[in-house]
Amino acid sequence: MARITVTVDGTAYSDDVEPRTLLVHHLREALGLTGTNVGCDTSSCGACTVHVDGQSVKSCTMLAIQADGREVLTIQGLADTWDGAALHPLQQAFHEAHGLQCGYCTPGMIMASLDLLAENPDPSDDEVRHGLEGNLCRCTGYQNIVKAVRAAAVEIRQGSTTEQGVPA
Amino acid sequence: MTVLDDRPAEVGGIGTAPWRKEDAHLVTGQTTWTDNLAPVGTLHMVFVRSTMAHARIGSIDTTEAAGMPNVVAVFTGADFAEECPTLPCAWPVTPDMVHPAHPPIAIGKVRFAGDPVAVVVARDRASAVDAAETVVVDLDPLPAVIDLEQALTDEVVLHEDEGTNKSFFFSMPTGADIDETFAKADVVVKRRFIQQRLLPTPIEPRAVLCIPQAASGDFTLYSATQIPHILRTMLAVVTGTPEHKIRVIAPDVGGGFGAKLQVTGEEVIALLVAKRLGRPVKWTETRSETNLTMHHGRGQIQDIEIAATSEGRLLGLKVDLLADMGAYLMLVTPGVPVLGAFMFPAIYKMDAYRFNCTGVFTTKTPTDAYRGAGRPEATFAIERIMDELADHLGMDPLELRRMNWIRHEEFPYDTVAGLTYDSGNYEAATARAVELFDYDGLRREQEERRQRKDPIQLGIGISTFTEMCGLAPSRVLGQLDYGAGGWEAATVRMLPSGKVQVVTGSSPHGQGHETTLSQITSSALGVPFEDIEVLHGDTQVSPMGLDTYGSRSLVVGGIALHRAAGKVVDKARKLAAHLLEASEDDIEFADGTFSVKGSPDASKSIQELALAIFAAHDYPEDMEPDLTGHAIFDPENFSYPHGTHLCAVEIDTETGRTKIRTYVAVDDVGKVINPQIVEGQIHGGLAQGIAQALYEGVVYDDDGNLVTGTLIDYLVPGAPDLPAFTLDRTETPAANDLGVKGVGEAGTIASTPSVVNAIVDALRPYGVHDVEMPCTPERVWRAMQAGRGGAS
Numbered sequence: 001m002a003r004i005t006v007t008v009d010g011t012a013y014s015d016d017v018e019p020r021t022l023l024v025h026h027l028r029e030a031l032g033l034t035g036t037n038v039g040c041d042t043s044s045c046g047a048c049t050v051h052v053d054g055q056s057v058k059s060c061t062m063l064a065i066q067a068d069g070r071e072v073l074t075i076q077g078l079a080d081t082w083d084g085a086a087l088h089p090l091q092q093a094f095h096e097a098h099g100l101q102c103g104y105c106t107p108g109m110i111m112a113s114l115d116l117l118a119e120n121p122d123p124s125d126d127e128v129r130h131g132l133e134g135n136l137c138r139c140t141g142y143q144n145i146v147k148a149v150r151a152a153a154v155e156i157r158q159g160s161t162t163e164q165g166v167p168a
Numbered sequence: 169m170t171v172l173d174d175r176p177a178e179v180g181g182i183g184t185a186p187w188r189k190e191d192a193h194l195v196t197g198q199t200t201w202t203d204n205l206a207p208v209g210t211l212h213m214v215f216v217r218s219t220m221a222h223a224r225i226g227s228i229d230t231t232e233a234a235g236m237p238n239v240v241a242v243f244t245g246a247d248f249a250e251e252c253p254t255l256p257c258a259w260p261v262t263p264d265m266v267h268p269a270h271p272p273i274a275i276g277k278v279r280f281a282g283d284p285v286a287v288v289v290a291r292d293r294a295s296a297v298d299a300a301e302t303v304v305v306d307l308d309p310l311p312a313v314i315d316l317e318q319a320l321t322d323e324v325v326l327h328e329d330e331g332t333n334k335s336f337f338f339s340m341p342t343g344a345d346i347d348e349t350f351a352k353a354d355v356v357v358k359r360r361f362i363q364q365r366l367l368p369t370p371i372e373p374r375a376v377l378c379i380p381q382a383a384s385g386d387f388t389l390y391s392a393t394q395i396p397h398i399l400r401t402m403l404a405v406v407t408g409t410p411e412h413k414i415r416v417i418a419p420d421v422g423g424g425f426g427a428k429l430q431v432t433g434e435e436v437i438a439l440l441v442a443k444r445l446g447r448p449v450k451w452t453e454t455r456s457e458t459n460l461t462m463h464h465g466r467g468q469i470q471d472i473e474i475a476a477t478s479e480g481r482l483l484g485l486k487v488d489l490l491a492d493m494g495a496y497l498m499l500v501t502p503g504v505p506v507l508g509a510f511m512f513p514a515i516y517k518m519d520a521y522r523f524n525c526t527g528v529f530t531t532k533t534p535t536d537a538y539r540g541a542g543r544p545e546a547t548f549a550i551e552r553i554m555d556e557l558a559d560h561l562g563m564d565p566l567e568l569r570r571m572n573w574i575r576h577e578e579f580p581y582d583t584v585a586g587l588t589y590d591s592g593n594y595e596a597a598t599a600r601a602v603e604l605f606d607y608d609g610l611r612r613e614q615e616e617r618r619q620r621k622d623p624i625q626l627g628i629g630i631s632t633f634t635e636m637c638g639l640a641p642s643r644v645l646g647q648l649d650y651g652a653g654g655w656e657a658a659t660v661r662m663l664p665s666g667k668v669q670v671v672t673g674s675s676p677h678g679q680g681h682e683t684t685l686s687q688i689t690s691s692a693l694g695v696p697f698e699d700i701e702v703l704h705g706d707t708q709v710s711p712m713g714l715d716t717y718g719s720r721s722l723v724v725g726g727i728a729l730h731r732a733a734g735k736v737v738d739k740a741r742k743l744a745a746h747l748l749e750a751s752e753d754d755i756e757f758a759d760g761t762f763s764v765k766g767s768p769d770a771s772k773s774i775q776e777l778a779l780a781i782f783a784a785h786d787y788p789e790d791m792e793p794d795l796t797g798h799a800i801f802d803p804e805n806f807s808y809p810h811g812t813h814l815c816a817v818e819i820d821t822e823t824g825r826t827k828i829r830t831y832v833a834v835d836d837v838g839k840v841i842n843p844q845i846v847e848g849q850i851h852g853g854l855a856q857g858i859a860q861a862l863y864e865g866v867v868y869d870d871d872g873n874l875v876t877g878t879l880i881d882y883l884v885p886g887a888p889d890l891p892a893f894t895l896d897r898t899e900t901p902a903a904n905d906l907g908v909k910g911v912g913e914a915g916t917i918a919s920t921p922s923v924v925n926a927i928v929d930a931l932r933p934y935g936v937h938d939v940e941m942p943c944t945p946e947r948v949w950r951a952m953q954a955g956r957g958g959a960s
Contacts, residue, residue, distance in 0.1 A: 018294070034204035035197015037422075039371045040455035044879035047371055075197035091195040095187055098844045101852060102678030103194030104372040104422030110195065129887035136879070138371050138423050139678050140848060141855035142887040 004068035008033060009077025017064045023057075024048040026064035027074065035076040035107055039136070046135030049108035050074045056115035058108075058134070075107035078114070082159070089155035090114060090148070099148035101139035109135050113149045121157055123150065180690045180697025182906075185844040189682040189702075193420075200419040202375035202392045203452045210377070211240055213441065213451040214296035215434070216286040216303045217460065218278035221531040221872020222313065222326070225276055225285060226306030233288055233302045238295035241445060242303070243437075244286045245273035252436050255496070256402050258651035259503035265336040265527075268327035270496035272433030272440075278307065279326050279495035280531050281873055282460035287437055289449065312872030313531045316469055316490040326495060326529045335493050335527035336502055340509050342521050343584040349484035349520035353475035357557045362940050363468040363545045365492065365866035366859075367459055367876070368538045369884050370677075372422020374462060375452040376435045378442040387442060388415045391435055394424040395715040396675050398652070400707050402431040402499075403439055414439075418705040421677035425856070426537035427462050428677065429717045430499050459877050464866055465538020467492030468505060470549045472512070475520075480561050482572045484520035485584075487512050487549070493527050494534035501536045502527050503650060507636075508542030510585045514550045515594055515634050515810065516572040521584040531872045537717060539856055540913040543635045544920060551631045551921035552928075552938075559932060565925070566598070566607070569632050580903070587636060589808045590903040593836065594632060597898045601812040601834040604894055610816050610830070618933055623822050626829075627930025629815040631922035637910035638807030639718030655802035656720065657712035658729035660689060660736050662795040664782035666775025668693065668700045673713015674725035675705045679912065680845045681721055687841050688726055688906070692733035693774055694760025712800070719807065719910025722841065727905045728801035735797030740777045743795070746788045747772055747780065807902060809909040811835035815922040819930045824949030826862060826927055828891040835914055836898045839907035846911050847895055853915020854893055859885050860916075861923035865942045883942075931955065 001016040008031060015030050027033045027050070036059060039047030048059040051073040059072075073081070082088045090110045093099065100106040109132065116123065116131035123131060128146045137145060179186040193199055230242040254269040274283045285305050290296035311324045319333040326333055343349075350356060377390040387409065393399050396416040404411035421428065434451050442449040453461070473486040491505035509523040540547075558565035574581045576593040583589060602608075607628070614626040639645075642653030657673040670689050674681060682702040690697045703709045714720075737757060744762035745752040754765045763771035772780070777795065780786070784793035816830040833850060840846050863883040867875040876882035883889075901907030920941070927943050928936060935955030939947055 020294075028204075033197075034201070035199065037199075037201065037372070038203070039373070040879045042455065042878045042880045045371060045455075075195075079196065087192075087195065094195050095191040098188065098848045100191060100194055101680070101848055102370070102372065102421065102423040103190070103199070104201070104370070106194055107197050125892065126888075129890075133886045133888050136371060136884050136886060138369055138425070138856075138884065139852045141851035141853075141893065142890055143851045143892055144848060145887065146892075 002065050004065055006067045006070060006072055008072045009074055010080065019063065019065055021064045022060050023062040023064050023067050024059035027059060033074055033076055036074050037104055037107060039104065044136065045105070046112055047105050047108040049111040049135065051111060051115065056112050075110060078110065089159065090152040093148040093152035093155065097144045097148035097151055099140060099145045105135060105137045109137060109145060113152070116149065117153050117156055122153055125150070180687060182687055182691040182841050184687065185842055186683060186687065186697055188680050189686060190680060201372060201422060202377055202390045202419055205377050205390055206450060207379060207448045210448040210450050211289050211291060211445065212293040212296045213438065213449060214288050214293065214300040215284040216288065216300050216305065218274065218281055218283040218285055218307065220278060220307050220309050221281045222310040223278050223307035224310065225274065225278060226308055228286055229304040230286060233299040236295065236299040236302065238291040239288060239299045240291065241289045242286060243441065245271050245275035248272060248437065248440055249275060251408065251440055252406050254406070255433055255436065256406055256431055256499060257497040257501060259500045260649055261338050261502045261506045262336045265502060266330045266332060266334065267497055268330050272436045280533050282533060283495065284433060287441070289441055289445065312870065314868055314870065314872055316492055316528045316530065319528045319530050326531060333529040335497065335529060338506055338525045340523040342586055344520040346484055346486060346520045346522040350475045353483050354478035355476045355557070355560060356473060357553060357560050358473040359553050359556055359938065361470040361472065361549050361552060363466040363470060363548065364941050365467040365535065366465040366538055366864050367866060367882055368425040368427035368462065368465055370423030370425055370427055373453045373455060373458045374428065374432065374434065376438045377448060377450040378438040379448045380442040380446055382446040386413050386415070387439055388417065389435065389439060390417045390419055392421050392428060393418050394421070394428040394675060394677055394717055396705055396707050397673060397713040397715050399431055399435065403436065406436060407439060409439065415708045418675050424677040425539045426465065426541055426717060429537050430463055455879060456877050459882060460874055461533060463498055463536035464494065464533050465535060466545060467535045468545050470545065472549045472553050474553050474557055476557060480563055480568050480571050482516050482518040484518055485512060487523045489525040491525055491527050492532065492535055493529050494532045495529060496534050498534045498536045501534055504535065504537055504542045505545070506542065506648065508546035510587055510636055511543045511546035512550050513583055513585045514547060515574055515632055517574055518584050532868060539853065539916045541718065543913065544857065544917045547631070547633050547635065547917045548921045551633065552924060555630070555925045555928065556937065565630050569630065573632065588805060589634070590805055591900045592634065592808060592810050593898060593900045594810060597810065597834045597836050598632060598812040600896055600898060601814050601832050604834065604896060605814040605830060605832040607814065623820065625819050625821055625930045627817045627819060627926040627928070629817070629922040629924065629926025629929060631813040631918045631925065633813070633918040634808050634810035635914060635917045636806040636808060637719035637913055638723035638803060639720045640806060641804055642802050652714065653802065654714065654724065655800050656714055656724040656728045657800050658725060658732040660729065660732045660797045662736060662778035664779050666699065666778045668695050670700060670702045670729060671710045672702060672704045672725050672729060673710055673715070674721035675713065675715045676721065677716065679716065679721060680842070684722060684841050684845060685726065685729055688729055689733055692730060693736065694758070695775060719912040722908050723807040723904065723910050724801055724803055726841070726908060728799045730905050731799035731801055732797040735799060736795055739791070739795050740774050742791055743777050743781060743787055744772045747786065803904070807909045809835065809837045809911060809914045811914065811918060813918040813922040815926045817923065817926040817930060819927065819948060821952060824945035824952065826943060826948060828858070828923065830894070831891050832894045833915065833918065834896045834898060836900050837911045837914065838900060838902040838909035840897070840899070841908065849911045850895055850915040851893060853913060854919045855885060855890055857916040857919030858890060858923055861920045861941055861943060863889065863942050
């Protein structure tokens with residue numbers, strides 16, 4: 001067992017973990033943060049995507065002990081990064097554009113989109129598609145996901161200039 | 169912020185697109201997937217699975233595992249042999265179908281790689297995984313049986329007590345004499361098509377949690393299932409547990425696509441272990457287990473022969489299928505190809521039809537329903553051979569279809585396969601698709617590219633499909649020897665404050681039932697969309713139902729709801745007449761309000777009446793104080809959505825790579841409740857159908873090992889692998905209360921042949937007449953080389 005302290009969605013958690021524990025299992029099982037899902041065991045599907053120190057990471061590719069001393073943002077803390085709103089613009093856009101059906105890939109898809117928009121605030125359709133190639137969705141055929149990400153991009157750009165707050 | 173500019177101000181009723189009620193908890197991670205649940209004291213199961221496709225089980229040594237830290241128990245197949253001798257198959261398609269026992273944990277023999285041989289139960293999952301690795305299973309290998317035709321030689325038999333690998337032979341000759349019809353035909357075209365096996369791949373893996381109540385003998389079983397009601401009944405039947413002691417809950421379920429239309433060994437074992445140990449028991453599969461053991465889809469060899477006159481009029485169709493059952497028959501395994509029997513004649517008129525199907529056991533994962541279940545396979549074969557016939561006759565494939573399809577004025581139409589299509593307008597859908605696609609322009613460009621020998625060749629693929637869905641009229645299912653009916657139940661309950669609870673027996677896993685059913689209720693009762701709650705997926709909350717599959721939730725469940733709501737309105741009308749001191753005949757109902765004709769001030773809203781009937785101070789003597797409506801709807805016919813899909817592909821003739829340039833889908837799903845949800849269903853359906861055409865295919869090696877065991881080896885398309893789709897609809901109302909048709913499977917059924925037809929169309933100058941799916945760059949390139957070789 002190793003002692004680690006990880007800040008998740010703004011709260012610091014100190015736990016003893018087995019060295020083999022993956023970050024996603026630590027989030028889900030030790031911390032009870034089940035908003036982040038597991039969809040595969042080969043880092044293919046991206047359902048478990050979170051942010052670590054501001055960059056998207058498939059949390060099944062990282063050991064919990066590697067997150068020691070770092071800041072993790074999950075889908076459950078995302079809305080809090082956007083001032084005063086119940087939903088982050090990406091969450092709102094996925095909702096409005098019907099960018100989800102069963103919703104299982106959605107937390108990972110949104111967290112990957114957040115990273116995509118941080119790198120490219122105004123992506124084309126093709127750039128969104130390529131930016132999300134590590135995240136699988138079986139329900140939507142991706143068309144409305146692309147639409148949602150581009151709609152959120154507009155909102156986030158406007159939000160930034162009016163100082164409503166910027167996503168992590 | 170508004171994404172949809174065309175969203176009307178008034179949303180919530182039929183035909184509008186309110187944002188989904190389901191989404192808020194899904195986009196914020198406040199979900200209840202089965203794997204999120206674990207009551208205090210939960211034990212975790214890990215299965216030890218066969219590493220061989222076919223072998224005799226010698227000894228199973230569980231001693232070390234049983235002694236490992238945190239391990240509570242280790243069981244093998246023999247431990248459950250009396251409690252559950254076999255998992256169920258509900259569809260004996262012939263009276264003499266061979267239906268071998270399928271124990272939830274293998275006994276004596278394993279018959280596919282992944283067949284479970286033992287289960288370890290431990291206090292935590294990691295301990296169970298560690299212990300499972302120490303179980304020593306002595307397997308004495310037998311030859312794998314992979315090829316369907318080889319299997320039928322019975323040189324190696326999977327189920328030795330049965331003596332054969334043939335499960336059934338189903339034959340359906342209909343219409344005129346098939347041999348006479350073929351004898352008088354000018355033209356006969358024959359093809360063999362291969363329907364590769366597919367992995368359904370919902371992104372949420374299967375999971376089950378069974379919580380026992382030892383004192384009362386009750387069990388609460390959570391499962392990532394499409395079928396809580398069927399599962400409850402089947403668990404009772406196969407384990408001997410009283411049905412009323414089992415409560416099944418399908419909480420948030422992350423996609424199904426038919427793969428969660430199953431009664432799995434793991435669910436049965438969860439219940440039996442929970443019963444034995446008196447503790448909550450949980451199992452969540454890894455993705456590798458999903459690929460290995462969640463039932464596969466498709467898996468057919470299709471020999472199809474079409475007869476026509478020299479002008480192109482169809483005369484008859486012969487279909488001979490070999491259908492891969494895999495190692496065992498699961499819930500509806502044999503019924504899947506038999507459902508297809510009705511769809512091969514599709515939208516075309518012909519005199520004679522003969523369908524034969526042989527079900528074959530192989531040492532592979534069992535097959536069963538996958539999005540479309542039998543109809544995609546049939547639609548692929550007929551739409552592909554229509555193109556082959558057109559090529560043979562030197563006709564435009566669209567012209568050949570026009571010549572033979574049922575014209576809109578001919579509905580209702582009795583097909584040669586014995587169905588009655590209630591409605592359709594193939595001309596209208598095709599005209600709209602041709603217009604959106606610029607069919608003539610693309611044909612010209614194709615010709616130009618051919619002339620100049622452009623390395624990028626253009627192909628145009630057509631699919632003018634229909635399908636039968638909305639499963640199903642119970643009497644028809646009875647005639648097909650299916651073990652259950654096809655009705656659906658709904659209850660509408662007015663709460664005292666005027667809010668409305670709707671209970672449906674259908675069970676969603678992404679389709680948006682809560683939204684769509686709220687819209688139907690809102691339109692029927694005139695109650696705001698926001699005041700309606702839809703309950704589902706729990707056999708205690710929704711005691712009657714037949715769940716979600718076969719595009720049935722709207723066309724069966726939605727109509728049940730519409731009728732239940734109608735009963736509420738009838739009761740409320742009676743109450744309104746009483747309270748307004750008017751005759752019932754003088755009461756009008758509009759926008760949720762009952763008023764007296766000619767006296768618009770004398771009125772009561774249905775929400776006010778809900779409080780009045782709750783108080784029950786004043787109501788008619790011949791009425792019970794209740795505004796609840798309950799209805800069971802058993803449809804008289806299937807639902808027949810149709811449409812025309814046109815696909816343009818660009819093929820790089822130097823690499824064999826296919827790129828979809830344009831995809832136009834014009835679907836007719838009748839009246840639409842929520843256009844945004846319908847569009848989403850089509851998008852997702854297209855993605856899965858295109859995936860079969862271009863990307864996906866299960867691969868086994870000669871020893872029966874699954875090569876496509878992970879999502880690295882099995883190509884589920886990502887966003888860059890799919891095009892943007894151009895959609896439109898025509899609207900020919902169906903002959904039912906709401907005019908609606910099913911939509912869940914249409915996109916998948918239609919799209920596969922349109923893509924492959926486009927690829928073959930591009931390559932015809934190279935002497936290519938078929939490319940086996942998935943049409944990978946290598947296969948396309950090889951087909952071109954073989955075609956060239958044949959031509960030179």
